[in-house]
Amino acid sequence: MRWFDPGQRWASRAPLVVMALVLLLTTAMSLVLAAFVHEQQYNRFERETSAYTEAMTARLAEYERLLYATRAAWQVHPDLLDGPAFKAFVAGLGLRQQYPGVQTVGYAALLPPGVDASPLVAQLRTQVSPTWTLRQGPSPQPTRAPISVLATTGVADYKALGFDLYSDPVRRAALQASERAETVQASGMLTLLQPGAGGQALPGYLLTVPVTKTGVNGSRPDGFLYLAVRADQFIEGLPASVAQRPFDFQLRLGTATLLGVPLPRTLDFARTVTRSMAGQRWTLEFGAGSSFGQDFAAITPLLTLLGGLLTAGLAFLVVQAQVRARSRAELLNESLAVARLRQEQARAEFEAIFHSMQDAAAFTDEVGLIRRVNPALRAQFGVDGRTLIGQPLSVLHADLGLGTQESFQAMTTPYLRADGTEFAGEAQRSPVVDPEGRRLGLLEVVRDVSERVSAEQAVQAARRRYRGLLDAIPYIVRVSDPQGRVTFVNAPHQDVLGTDDLMTCLSADDQQAYAQLCEDAIRHQRPEQQVLQLTLRGGERHWFMLTFAPFRDEREQVVEWVTSLTDIHDRVQAERLAQRNEERYRGVLEGLPQIVWLTDAQGNSVYFNRQWTEYVGAQRAGQDFLALIHPSDRGAYQRRWDSAIRATRPFEAEHRLLGRDDTYRSFVTRGQPVLDSSGQVIEWVGTSTDVDDSVYAETAARLLADVSGQLASRSGRSRADRQGSYQSALDQITARFVDSAGLWAVPPIQLVARSARHPGWDAPHMQTMVGQALRQVVSSGEGMALTAHPLLHAVSVSGILLLPLLAQDGTLCGLLGLAYRQQLTERDTELAQELAKRFGAALENDALQNRVSQAQADLRALNQSLEERVERRTTELEGANRELEAFSYSVSHDLRTPLRHIVGFGDLLSKEAGSAGLSPKGQRYLGIITESASRMSQLIDDLLEFSRMGRQEMRSVPIDLDTLMQASWQALEPDRHDRQVTLITHDLPTVNGDPTMLALVFTNLLSNAIKYTRHQDAATVDVSAITENDEVTVTIRDNGVGFDPRYTDKLFGVFQRLHRADEFEGIGIGLANVRRIVGRHGGRVSATSELGEGAAFTVTLPREASQ
Structure with missing residues (x-):
């Protein structure tokens, strides 16, 4: 029934499960790689679009720099408003090579509202084109900006010439923006006025910048420089890596598309960049498909998937083969069970022998790895036997070189315990073979011989330590036996002295001293010391402390003598x-x-x-x-x-x-x-x-300065205030120098001020004692020091110093008294003398000030009497002057009647007689009579006017000098008839005065300027004014004949003339009248000139007229 075993059933399904897991892992890895590749493509897309954006931004910046450079050249070279000159200038810029996309560079003159364009049209037809015409666009404005001159990189047809940029809304907006910002501004999207090579309309935009040069338009610019940029050539000339863009692209200027077409929404990569440049919003949209930026890495997900499928198939086959091999192995295990039973019996026998060994033993397999250890080894190494299984034998050895040896016999070598300690073991290693001669492993047996080895090492270590210690110490050491034979010298002995023989380094006297020292030490069996000089390896001699001491054994017997030398040369030095x-x-x-x-x-x-x-x-x-x-x-x-x-x-x-x-x-x-x-x-x-002297000098100088300051502050004060200054000065002295101080003026002796701390000074007997001392100093004229008077103890002082105060002439003017507690030193006396000098000078100054005050009072009384006398004399003179003026007026008026008779009857006689009635001599006599009478009549009129000016009452009103000067000039029109006389007036201020009188002043001065420039073909009269210190100075300058400056002081006198009557008419009353009127206004008049170089008359008037 093994066919239906569940474990067997699972083993048969294992290949399919493994294949499914491999496929699942492969799919997940392919998806991750696909996402990574997409991210890499997007980064490349973003990098390349950023480079494209920066390149286009740099292109706009180049256009701006071109405009600024052109404006600078325009402002420096005024001849650029010329067609050929401007074209030559633009041709030198190399627009096609340096500034791709720029079609036209032009200049548009600005005509504000109300400005006549005819002068500009005439100028441009002369300098630019005979057919230049101002053309309006769709939206004419009061302000015009016609294109005056331009240069283009395209066809030679200059259709844009004369077009009014202000008549187009888009172009007008760009001009207005650049005028406000005073920087380069861009227009919106528009159709360029200049067509392409085929006559086609070109889309693009303008860059404008205002040009201020002459100020002809006031605060507004003279015009505008502009660049016309073609949209289709905007990106020409960019770097190849940028121009050859592997993506779709659209550029919008504001809301209008300047380049490219709208991008579809289905693109895998999209990016929008917005920049604000030249006053406009520039939007760049980029897009690319899935193939953008693909390289070999793009197929990595597919290759990963294919590799996963292949791996899954191979895994299926491998796992299936393993399942089948396992089935065969199970059959073999059954056949090996019997063989294992026999092997266990043999192992039991070996284990019994192996574990009964007293020495540590380890058994390895055929490759040298420990398979088992006996209890003796575990106890000796202090380790659990299981931790050694599978380890090489070298883990037991401190000497790793023994790990590769097959066998060795009775070798003493160090071993390592588990706690890290070492012990010495006597070991042997031999191979173990089976009956067929095959090696089964190695057997190593170890016996602990640590105690024996430790004893041997202790002896050797003690010897090395003894030698090393003596070599390491910084002293020279020599060891000898009781018979005097040297058995050891340390390393410093040879290094420092250069020899093993100490005696050769000693002088003859030191050798004898060393021998005596050794003899004494041996005799008394105790250490001895002595300071000696030794010659070193280099020949120099150093001081050493030599010690000769015995070395005893455990029985207190001297077995060796030790000589040590310590270098104390540096210490001695x-x-x-x-x-x-x-x-x-x-x-x-x-x-x-x-x-x-x-x-x-x-x-x-x-x-x-x-x-x-x-x-x-x-x-x-x-x-x-x-x-x-x-x-x-x-x-x-x-x-x-x-x-x-x-x-x-x-x-x-x-x-x-x-x-x-x-x-x-x-x-x-x-x-x-x-x-x-x-x-x-x-x-x-x-x-x-x-520092007592310097401190005292500083304190004394400070006291003298303070006292001098107090005394100096009383200058100009009343007597009571001056007494307060003296009191303050004495308070300074008593606070910082002496106990009490007093100041008296003489003669008679009168107390001015005092500063006393003790009330006993007011006692009658103290006043009597002080008064006697003061009178004695006044009579003798010399200082006095009271130090032994019994009354001084009553006021807690030890002495009084009275000093006479002398004036500069040596007379006595006062006394200074100083009371002190401690005895005065010589420098105290000198300080008191300095104080006396300052108080003496102060009293002398007070006396002088009193005399000055008395003199001033006398002077004021004298001035009062003089003023009364002057007032009486002035009244008398004014009356006499009025009588004289009335007499002059009466005489002049009475003379006018006979003079009129003479002139009238002379004219009648001339008419009655005719040209034949009188002889030539008679006619000449008659002319002289008539002319002299006319001159006398004019002289009388001028005298009457001069006299009237002295009596006429003045009135003060604001007068605009500019208006007054123009009115005077118009009144002199007959004098300028048939002459070329130019009046130049500058900004003239307003003054207060009598308008009639001042009109007479400037009419007279302008009349003289016209008269004395009659010999000039082009006469010039310049009138200017300056205001300074509440005064107005008016200067009338001409380019006439001038006058000799040596006679300037006679120029303003009555009947004074510097030219002959036959050269220039006049009687010498006019300038005298000018000076009189200006003087009545509280002003002054002057003149400067050189012969043949014109004259300048200056009238200075106060802004507020004198009453």
């Missing part, structure tokens, strides 16, 4: 150097002018140089440094010192130190920690420098 440095260091410290001190790491003083004893005295030299510091400074010093010790940082403090004369002086103490190699403080070293 260092000690000698340190001793010399110590002596030199101490000498330097003792010679320094500062106090030098040393402390330990905790800050305790251990050394002071001799300056310490010289300053503090021998009695105080043993006291602590801190105890001699002034009590007011001691706390701060202690805190700084403790902080420096804790932080291990440099120390510095300023303090006062008590000296041997029981006085304190100012010192600056500085300390520095001395560190060892590990950064730990060894000691502190420092200096204390006497």
Whole structure:
């Protein structure tokens, strides 16, 4: 019934199951690979489309740079608005090679609303084309931008020339955008004005940039430079890897399609890229089919599927063969059962013998792998026998070289226990063969001989250790027996000395000393030492410490003598150097002018140089440094010192130190920690420098400066304020120098200010004592010092210093008194003298100021009387002047009647007599009479006008000088008749004044300019004005005959003329009248000139007229 065994049934189905699993795995792998290939294709698609996008972006950037370069050339070369010149310039750019797709480069002039286009048309017909005509598009605008000049890479038919770009909405939008942004802007999709080679219309777009050059349009540009780009040639010239695109492509400019066709939605790969460039939105759509980017990897999924099918078939056949082989093996197992039974019996016999062995034994199979071990081996190696089964014999050996040997006899070799320890074993190995001679394996028997081997190794190790130790130590060692024979020298003996014979390295004296040392050591049976010099291998001599000592056995018997030498040369040298440095260091410290001190790491003083004893005295030299510091400074010093010790940082403090004369002086103490190699403080070293003189000088200078500042601040004040300044100065002195101070002025002796701390100064007996001392100083003129008066103790002072205050001429002007507690030193006295000088100067200045004040009061009284006298004289002069002007007016008016008679009757006589009634001489006489009378009449009119100007009342109103100047110029039209006289006026401001009078001023100056330029073919009168410091300066400049600058001061006088009457008419009243009017306005007039180079008259008026 074995045919229906379930296990047998499953085994028969195993080939089909394996084949199904292989097919399922193959299918899954094919799908994964297909997805990977698709992802790889998409990455390649994205990479290539990105390269295409960047190439097109770079193309647009090149177009922008072309426009900017053309604009720069246009602004530099004004002659480009010329047809041939512009075409030559564009031809030099190499558009076809450098800028593919650019059809036209042109310039459109901008005509704002209201601007006449005729001048531009005339210019372009002359410089560009005789047939140039302005043409409008579908949407004309007030603003026009006709194409003025262009150059094209296509046909020579310039149809676009003259077209108004502003009349087309798309082109107008691009121009307006570029004007606003002042950068390159792109238009939308349009049809280019220039046709193709076959006359066909070409789609494309424009790139424009504004051109500002002359400012003819104000803030707007002069025109626009533009590029016309063909859509069909836009991508020409791109790199081959980009231009030969393996995908579908569409480019949209805004919403219009510039290149390509709409892409189908069924494509496997699609991508849209949007860029904003030149003011437009550029959209690029890419698409590709499933074959895009395919390579050999594309067929990998198919090959995987085919391979899987083949593998499934092979797996089916292999598994089927294995099932059949298993069936045959089961039949063979039944036949082997009997043979196995016999084998088990033989094994039992072998096991009994094998396990009864006392020595460790291991048995291997025919290839050398352990099959079994006996209990002795497990115990000896400390390992479970099962872990060794299947391992080679070499796992037992420390010497791996024995693993390949077939046999050996009685060999001692190291073995490894399971815990990693080694032991020595005596082993033998032999092969085991069956009766037929076939090798069944190897048998290795091991006996533990560790104790014997350890004993032998211990002896050898001790000997090696002894030798190695002596060779390794950095000392020279020599061993000799009791008879003196050398039995051993270590390696340093030979390396350092270069010989085994120690005696040859010693001098004769040292040899004798060494022999004596050995004799003493042997006699007393004890070690002996001595310092000797030895000659080294290189010939130099070093100091060594030689020790000769006995070596005893366990019975305390001397068996050997050991000589050791230690090189102490560096130590000896260092000690000698340190001793010399110590002596030199101490000498330097003792010679320094500062106090030098040393402390330990905790800050305790251990050394002071001799300056310490010289300053503090021998009695105080043993006291602590801190105890001699002034009590007011001691706390701060202690805190700084403790902080420096804790932080291990440099120390510095300023303090006062008590000296041997029981006085304190100012010192600056500085300390520095001395560190060892590990950064730990060894000691502190420092200096204390006497800075008392410099501190006192600084304090004195500061006190003198403060006192001088107080005294200087009283200048210009009243007497009470000056007394307060003196009080403040004395307070400064008592606060920082002495106990009390007083200031007296003389004569008579009068207290000015005082600063006293003790109320006892006001006592009558103190006032009497001070008064007597003051009178004595005044009488003698010399200072006085009171130090032994019994009354001084009542006010807690030890002395008074009275100093006379002298003026610069040596006269006594005051007294300064200083009361002090401590005895004044020489420098204190000098400071008091300096203070006395400053107070003396201050009192002298006060006296001078009082005299100046009195003189000023007298001067003010004198000025008051003078002003009254001047006012009376002015009133008298004004009355006389009015009478004189009235007399002049009356006389001039009375003279006009006879002069009119003379002129009138002279004219009648000339008419009655005729040309035949008088002789030529009579006619000449009559002409002279008539002409002289006319001149006299004009002179009288001018005198009347000059007199009237002095009496006329002024009125002040705002006057526009520009309008006033034009009105004066128009009034002089008869004087300019039949002459070419040009008036040039600049921006003239507005001033306040009398319009009638100022009109007369500028009419007179313009009339003179016209008169004195009559000899010029082209006369020019230039009027300009500048405003500065609330004044307006008007300059009238001509190119006439000018005048001699030496006579400028006579120019504005009455009846003063610098030219003859027969050259230029006039009587010399006009410029005098000009000066009088300008003077009444609070201004001034001047003139500059050179003969033959014209003249310049300058009128300066205040912006607000003088009343």
